[in-house]
Amino acid sequence: MDSATAAVTIVSIVMAKGCGLLGLWLRLRWRAQQEQARQRCLAGVLGAAPVGGLLEFETAGTDGHRLRMRLRPAPGGRGGV
Incomplete structure (x- = not known):
């Protein structure tokens, strides 16, 4: 070579x-x-997010990368006002 x-x-x-x-x-x-x-x-x-609000959080596996969140106002609160 x-x-x-x-x-x-x-x-x-x-x-x-x-x-x-x-x-x-x-x-x-x-x-x-x-x-x-x-x-x-x-x-x-x-x-x-409102103070005292609740956060529901869900995630998925590595291939789907799904993320689901839900914010809710505080119980008995005025909904973020």
Whole structure:
């Protein structure tokens, strides 16, 4: 094997590994942005909740990422006024 073939082989291997690593990094970055958006949403909802209100919270598995919340006014309260 001559030096040109060896260089092309080495560059190909390095580029393949680099592209794989770049793909994983982009996926991790996207996931982190999704989690930050979910955190902002939850913080906004909880900030708007009435004092003494009740929060019902439900979540699902990792593949569905379902989240269900229900805010109810405090028992005997005036409903967030």
